[in-house]
Amino acid sequence: MVTEYRPLPLAEAYPGLQLIRRSAPGYVEKLERVQTEARDFARRHIDPEALNIDARIAEQPDYFPWEVVAYAAEYGYLSFIVPRMIGGGGQTSLAISILLEELSAHCAGIANIIGAHSLGLAPLAAGGYDMQKYYRFLQDTVRGEHEGRPVLWAFAITEPSGGSDIEDADEVDNIGSITQARRANGGYVLNGRKVFISNGSVARYISVYAAMDRAKPRESMIALVVPNDAPGFSVARVEHKMGQRASPAAELAFDEVYVPDTHRLGAEGDGMVQMEGVLSGSRSPVGAIATGTARGALERAWSYAANKVIGHHRLIEEQWVQIALADMAAEIHAARQAYYMSAMLLDLSNPLLALGISGRGGVGRLIDGMLSAVMDQAPVKALATQPAINKAIAAHFSEKDTPSVYRSQHLRSAMASAAKLLGSDAAMSVSARALDIAGADGSRHELGLEKCFRDAKVTQIYEGTNEINRLNLYKRLSRLGQPVPGGQGD
Amino acid sequence: MTSEAESALCAAVRDFGKRTLSASVLKLDAQVQPEPPWAMLSQADELGLTLATAPQELGGAELGLPGAALVVEELAAVCAGFATIIASSLLGMAPLVLAGDLEKAKGLLDMPGAAGATCKVAAVVMPDMGRPSAVTATGRSDGYILNGAAPFVYNAGAAWLYAVLAPTDQGVMWLAVPSSTPGLVASAPIRKLGLNIVSCRDLHFEEVRLGPDMVLSRGAQAEAVLRCIEIQRHHLVGASALGCTRAALREADSYSSQRRQGGQIIAYHDAVKNLLVDIEIGLAAARALLQQSLGAADSMVLSVLARILAADAACQATTSAVQVFGGYGYTKDFVVEKLMRDSQQLALIGGSNGWLRVWVAQQQETGTPLA
Numbered sequence: 039m040v041t042e043y044r045p046l047p048l049a050e051a052y053p054g055l056q057l058i059r060r061s062a063p064g065y066v067e068k069l070e071r072v073q074t075e076a077r078d079f080a081r082r083h084i085d086p087e088a089l090n091i092d093a094r095i096a097e098q099p100d101y102f103p104w105e106v107v108a109y110a111a112e113y114g115y116l117s118f119i120v121p122r123m124i125g126g127g128g129q130t131s132l133a134i135s136i137l138l139e140e141l142s143a144h145c146a147g148i149a150n151i152i153g154a155h156s157l158g159l160a161p162l163a164a165g166g167y168d169m170q171k172y173y174r175f176l177q178d179t180v181r182g183e184h185e186g187r188p189v190l191w192a193f194a195i196t197e198p199s200g201g202s203d204i205e206d207a208d209e210v211d212n213i214g215s216i217t218q219a220r221r222a223n224g225g226y227v228l229n230g231r232k233v234f235i236s237n238g239s240v241a242r243y244i245s246v247y248a249a250m251d252r253a254k255p256r257e258s259m260i261a262l263v264v265p266n267d268a269p270g271f272s273v274a275r276v277e278h279k280m281g282q283r284a285s286p287a288a289e290l291a292f293d294e295v296y297v298p299d300t301h302r303l304g305a306e307g308d309g310m311v312q313m314e315g316v317l318s319g320s321r322s323p324v325g326a327i328a329t330g331t332a333r334g335a336l337e338r339a340w341s342y343a344a345n346k347v348i349g350h351h352r353l354i355e356e357q358w359v360q361i362a363l364a365d366m367a368a369e370i371h372a373a374r375q376a377y378y379m380s381a382m383l384l385d386l387s388n389p390l391l392a393l394g395i396s397g398r399g400g401v402g403r404l405i406d407g408m409l410s411a412v413m414d415q416a417p418v419k420a421l422a423t424q425p426a427i428n429k430a431i432a433a434h435f436s437e438k439d440t441p442s443v444y445r446s447q448h449l450r451s452a453m454a455s456a457a458k459l460l461g462s463d464a465a466m467s468v469s470a471r472a473l474d475i476a477g478a479d480g481s482r483h484e485l486g487l488e489k490c491f492r493d494a495k496v497t498q499i500y501e502g503t504n505e506i507n508r509l510n511l512y513k514r515l516s517r518l519g520q521p522v523p524g525g526q527g528d
Numbered sequence: 529m530t531s532e533a534e535s536a537l538c539a540a541v542r543d544f545g546k547r548t549l550s551a552s553v554l555k556l557d558a559q560v561q562p563e564p565p566w567a568m569l570s571q572a573d574e575l576g577l578t579l580a581t582a583p584q585e586l587g588g589a590e591l592g593l594p595g596a597a598l599v600v601e602e603l604a605a606v607c608a609g610f611a612t613i614i615a616s617s618l619l620g621m622a623p624l625v626l627a628g629d630l631e632k633a634k635g636l637l638d639m640p641g642a643a644g645a646t647c648k649v650a651a652v653v654m655p656d657m658g659r660p661s662a663v664t665a666t667g668r669s670d671g672y673i674l675n676g677a678a679p680f681v682y683n684a685g686a687a688w689l690y691a692v693l694a695p696t697d698q699g700v701m702w703l704a705v706p707s708s709t710p711g712l713v714a715s716a717p718i719r720k721l722g723l724n725i726v727s728c729r730d731l732h733f734e735e736v737r738l739g740p741d742m743v744l745s746r747g748a749q750a751e752a753v754l755r756c757i758e759i760q761r762h763h764l765v766g767a768s769a770l771g772c773t774r775a776a777l778r779e780a781d782s783y784s785s786q787r788r789q790g791g792q793i794i795a796y797h798d799a800v801k802n803l804l805v806d807i808e809i810g811l812a813a814a815r816a817l818l819q820q821s822l823g824a825a826d827s828m829v830l831s832v833l834a835r836i837l838a839a840d841a842a843c844q845a846t847t848s849a850v851q852v853f854g855g856y857g858y859t860k861d862f863v864v865e866k867l868m869r870d871s872q873q874l875a876l877i878g879g880s881n882g883w884l885r886v887w888v889a890q891q892q893e894t895g896t897p898l899a
Contacts, residue, residue, distance in 0.1 A: 093719070097560050196855070200789060212791040234855040278860040280850075280869070287855070349660045358886045470843065473721075473872060474882040477656060478680040481721040481873055488721035491872065495850060496858050503854055505799035 043340035043363075045143065045333060048073050048136070051371075052378050065130070065385075072133045075113060076140035083109040088145035088284070092489055095283040100276045102240050103284050106148055107188045115152050116183045116190070117176075119159060124173065125180040131319060131384035135326035135377050142330025143337065146493035147284030149327050151190075154236030154285060156323070158191025160316045161245045161261050161303045171300070175243060175263060182242070192241035193320075194232040194290060195313060204247070205317060205502045206510070207310050210255050217292060219248040219260050225298035226262060231274070231291055234500070238288030239273045242266055246292070247309050259309025263301040270295040281492030314451065319384055321454035321501050325377035325461030328497040329370055332461075332468035335490035336366045339472035342485065346476075353475070362471050369464040373457075380457040383450050452514035455507040462497035462504060469494040534595045540575050541599050545606035553607045556725045557866050562717060564686035564727055565610065566646045572614060573647035577603075581618050585630050586637060593760055594822045597767040604771025605778075608870040609725035611771060612877075613649065615764040616682040616726070619757055620650025623691040623702040626753045627744040639706050641688040651687035653678045653705075653731060656879035657758060657832070658887045663733055665694035665701055672696075672703065672743070674711075674736040682877070684714050684729035691744065692733075693754060702744040702753055711736035722869030755828065761878050762831035766818045769835070769842035772871045773811045776842070776849035779864050780804055784852050794852070803848040810841030829891055832884050839875035846871040 048070050049055050059066040083106055091103045110116060118134055120126020129137075134156055141149035159179070162172045182189035195204050197216055204210050217230025228248055238244065243263050250258035264271055274289040304312050340363055343354035353359055469491040473480040480487045498504045548571060556565055572578060581596050582588025591599070596618055604611035624633040641648055655661045655678075663676035674694060681690070690705040690712075705712060715730040745753050781804060784795035794800045814837050821830040846867040850857035857864045875881055 206790075209790045212789070277858075280858050280860070280865045356886070358882055362882060466847065470872065471882070473876065474880040477880045477883065478876045480880075481876055483719035491721065492869070495847065495868070496855075498851060499854055499858055503851065505797070505851075508799070 041341060041344040043337045045337070051374060054378075068129070069133055069136055072129065073136050073140060076137050079109065079113050079115075080141055080144040084141065084144040084148055088148065089484065089486060089489065091145075091284050092147065093483065099278045099283075100239065100286070102286060103148065103151075104188070104240075106284070107151060107190070108186060110148075110152060111183045111186065111188045114183065116155060116188055117180045118152070119156050120176050120180055124176045125184075126176065130381070131322065132378065132381040135323050135381045138323050138326040139330035139333070139374070139377075142327045142493075143334040145284060146327055146331045146334070146490075146497075147282040149330060150236060150282050150285035153320075153323055153327055154193065155191045155241075157193040157316070157320050158237065158241060158243065158245050160193070160319055161312055172303075178242075189242045190237050190240055192235050192237040192244045193316070194235045194238065194244050194246045196232060196234050198231055198233050198289075204255075205313070205506060207256055207314060208513075210259075210310065216252055216255050217246065217248040218252055219250055219262065219297075221250075222296065225296055225301070226260070228262065228264065228270075228292040228295040228297060231289060233289045234277065234287045235290050236285050236287055236500075238290045239276050239286045244271075244290065245303065247313055250306065256310050258307055259313065260306050261303035261309045261312055262297045263303065264292070264295060264297055265301075268295050268297065280495060281489065282496055315447075317501065318447070318451040318454045321458040321507065322377045322380035322384065324497055324501045325373060325380065325454075325457030328458075328461030328465035328494065329373045329377060331465045331490055331494045331497065332366070332370045332373065335465075335469040335472035335487060335494070336363065336370060338485060338487045338490065339363065339366070339475045339480070342476045342479065342487070346479075359475055362475055366468045366471055369468055373461040373464040376453075376460045377457040380450070380453040383446070383453050387446060387450065448514040448518045452511050452518065455502075455511040455514070458497075458501060458507050459504055459511070462494070465494035465497050533589075534591065534598070537576070537580075537589065537591070537595070538598050538602055541577070541602045544571060544575060545602060549603070549606045549610055553863060554860065554866065556607075557609065558860065559724065562725050562727060564613070564642075564645070564649070565725055566644060568610065569613065569649065570646040572610075577614050578617050578647055578649060579621065580614075582621055582625050582633075583630065586625075586633055588625075593763055596760075597763050597818070597822060600764050601767040601771040601774070604768040605774045606771075607725070608768050608772050608867070608874055609723040611768045612723050612726045612874070613683060613686070615768060616651055617649045617687070618764065619652040619761055620683065620687060620689065620691050622652070622757050622760060623744045623753055624650075624689075624704065626756055627702070627749075629744075632741065632744075636689055636704050636706070639688060640708070642686055642707055645686070645688060648688050649683055649686050650689050650691065651681055651683035652691050652693075652757065652761075653681055654693040654754070654757070657884060658890070659879070661693055661695055663692060663694050665696045665703060667696060667698075668737075671737060671739040672701075674703065674705070674733040674738065676733050678731040678733070680718065680728055681731050682726055682728055684731055685717060685727040690731070693750075696746075699747050700750045700754060701746045702750050703738055704742045704744055705733075705736065705738065709736055709738070720873060722866070722871070722873030724866075724869075758878075759827055759831045762835040763818065763822060763827075765874055765877050766814070766821075766831070766835040766838035768874050769838035769871060770811070770814055770818060772842040772867055772874065773807065773814065773838070773845040776845040776864065776867055776871075777804070777807045777811060779862070779867070780807060780849040780852040783862075800852055803852055807845040807848055810845050814838035814841040829888055832888050836881045836884055836888075839871070839881055842871040843868075843875055 055066050095101050114127050117126035118129045122128030138149050138153050179189045197204050219226040219228050243265055246262050246264050248260055249255035250260055270293040272291045274291045277287040343359050346353040472487050473491055476487055548568060576589040579588040580591040580599060583590055600611045600615045663674060663678050665672045665674050688707055692703045692705050694701050694703055711734045713732040718728045784800050785793055787794045817834040817837050821827045821834040824830050849864040850868050853862055853864050856862055
């Protein structure tokens with residue numbers, strides 16, 4: 039009898055990676071390393087503390103586990119997606135998703151700190167990383183990580199009056215009152231409020247989306263990086279939540295906050311497009327967090343059932359329990375395949391990654407290797423900010439994707455929503471089933487199972503409620519020209 | 529109790545819920561080390577709720593199971609935790625009442641309550657449906673000795689008396705164990721998912737000596753009492769679940785008819801309508817089956833079916849209610865967050881739905897007709 043459920047290694051959980059290994063061994067090896075290290079990190083730094091942190095924040099909602107973040111920094115998780123040429127991990131979408139599944143199997147709240155942080159950084163990558171412009175933000179993030187001074191990011195779009203509306207280009211005009219940015223000498227002045235911002239109360243930098251013209255938010259959306267010491271910025275409150283407590287959700291107030299031009303991401307008015315790009319990239323990681331949460335519930339229920347003695351047998355010997363465990367494993371398996379595929383689609387459109395691993399990206403590979411070798415040295419900045427490098431990236435990006443970029447954006451967004459839906463629904467059903475197996479004992483805090491259940495629910499809500507994601511999935515499929523009833527096609 | 533008196537009691541309970549209970553629900557839920565809500569329990573006691581099913585000679589209201597289910601549902605529509613305190617107390621009283629020895633019951637009721645208690649709350653100690661008990665009684669010339677562990681006892685720590693089901697060499701036996709009995713050790717309150725205001729503890733019986741006068745029933749009578757209490761437990765859990773589902777519908781309905789997204793009130797979106805209609809389907813189905821079961825002559829299996837349906841409906845309804853509220857529903861500022869945890873906790877009382885399904889199937893196997 040197996041008394042413990044052990045998660046499979048990467049290539050067994052997703053055999054498709056064995057095929058990919060033949061053409062891009064580096065891609066797969068990197069993923070395997072990420073998974074091994076994440077398991078090590080979780081065992082050392084999450085397992086001993088996760089339940090204490092959860093209990094502590096129940097009493098003290100503004101407590102933040104900086105000590106775990108400091109350990110995460112030692113593992114490079116704060117610069118995980120920062121390009122290697124700036125000293126970051128240069129990790130892929132699939133890699134961060136795998137990282138998040140592993141961390142979530144131990145504590146979805148702690149995973150969400152890393153997820154929300156990477157989400158805050160993601161808008162910098164949305165346009166293919168303008169190294170010259172974003173260098174100091176990225177470098178500060180990398181330096182902070184090396185110096186034991188964690189620099190966290192947050193991503194702020196949700197408005198008090200419209201959580202769902204602002205995530206949808208077709209609905210954003212319905213928001214009554216939206217955070218506003220107006221032009222002021224050499225920059226912008228921000229006014230408004232953002233709610234439920236993960237990491238909002240602990241982030242050094244916040245990527246904020248605002249409308250230049252409240253009457254036309256869609257056309258006038260703008261993305262700005264707001265440092266947390268900007269005058270007029272304040273944390274209005276930290277929510278007292280059901281679960282994922284390690285990751286604070288904050289209400290942020292912007293009262294005449296001045297933001298210089300150099301802090302603008304992309305161009306004026308392309309905020310909505312950027313946001314859609316970021317959300318396509320952030321929903322499959324939510325699928326990964328949800329998959330991990332479900333796996334955590336399965337692992338705990340399995341070992342509970344294997345160790346629980348009832349009369350002369352063990353609980354796990356009862357057939358109904360075996361069937362429940364099998365169903366749970368199957369749901370997790372399906373959810374994982376969905377986020378793997380969604381993340382791989384994103385990786386296929388990532389210019390940095392394409393340069394690094396594709397056959398025609400020899401130049402990119404060279405640059406990447408060269409730069410990472412001298413990552414912390416002064417000349418790196420000069421190189422990384424060379425317009426030529428940025429041009430090469432941009433050229434590659436457009437050459438690679440021009441004919442189908444529009445189509446593939448819809449595909450990416452559709453698959454991301456599918457991964458988010460499948461993952462979050464699995465997280466809820468698996469964690470509820472796990473409680474059912476363990477019975478009243480399952481509801482004890484010290485077993486960690488009831489925490490999985492509480493942590494799971496928000497995955498159906500954040501990054502667009504599942505209802506919004508279903509509608510998005512339909513819309514994207516119809517725009518891809520799939521034969522769905524009422525679909526408009528291209 | 530006449531049906532007029534029953535509906536008057538229900539109205540009084542509804543009033544109590546609205547005026548007194550609802551204002552404190554979120555505050556009580558947030559307590560980290562929950563103290564039994566004695567002030568409110570005293571008021572419930574004045575309404576006659578803690579002894580609702582006891583005969584008049586004991587100061588009770590002689591409420592039948594259908595009446596008790598109505599009271600518990602009304603309370604649960606405001607706070608399932610409070611409803612569970614009352615329901616668990618009624619279950620704890622049941623072995624006294626069903627034993628039929630009023631003098632003995634009176635004597636036990638006169639024993640002192642738990643520290644700080646302003647009224648008498650009881651608790652029942654019995655395993656999950658169809659599972660073996662870990663507490664055993666050994667007969668001695670001067671009475672019985674109890675040994676073993678009883679996990680997750682509702683009202684433990686608040687109760688003045690535990691009605692304990694214990695297998696002996698001569699079949700099962702119900703014993704009355706006053707909370708002050710030496711050798712009865714209660715753990716610290718269990719930190720759990722929901723029903724936070726109910727004190728739950730693990731009880732340990734270490735050579736607990738009881739005189740023969742503490743035996744409430746034995747043999748065939750004890751079996752019959754057990755059967756009766758199982759049926760009561762399923763109906764009261766089902767009634768609490770029904771209350772939670774009602775509350776979920778009430779909250780989701782009122783929020784969705786105010787909140788705007790996508791250019792209109794969210795209740796007009798099919799995505800939200802679907803959630804609301806499913807809550808209504810669950811509510812109607814669970815209520816119908818519970819009523820059928822309450823009216824049945826022998827409802828052992830039917831009550832389990834009704835409880836499974838009601839608990840599943842409550843879990844689904846309250847999860848959907850949180851979904852309707854979106855991010856706000858995930859915060860402690862709105863009662864739907866508590867509803868979702870409470871319902872899931874309720875669904876684990878007396879055995880989880882997964883296990884109870886197996887139990888039902890086993891009855892069929894052994895030839896008991898299902899309904």
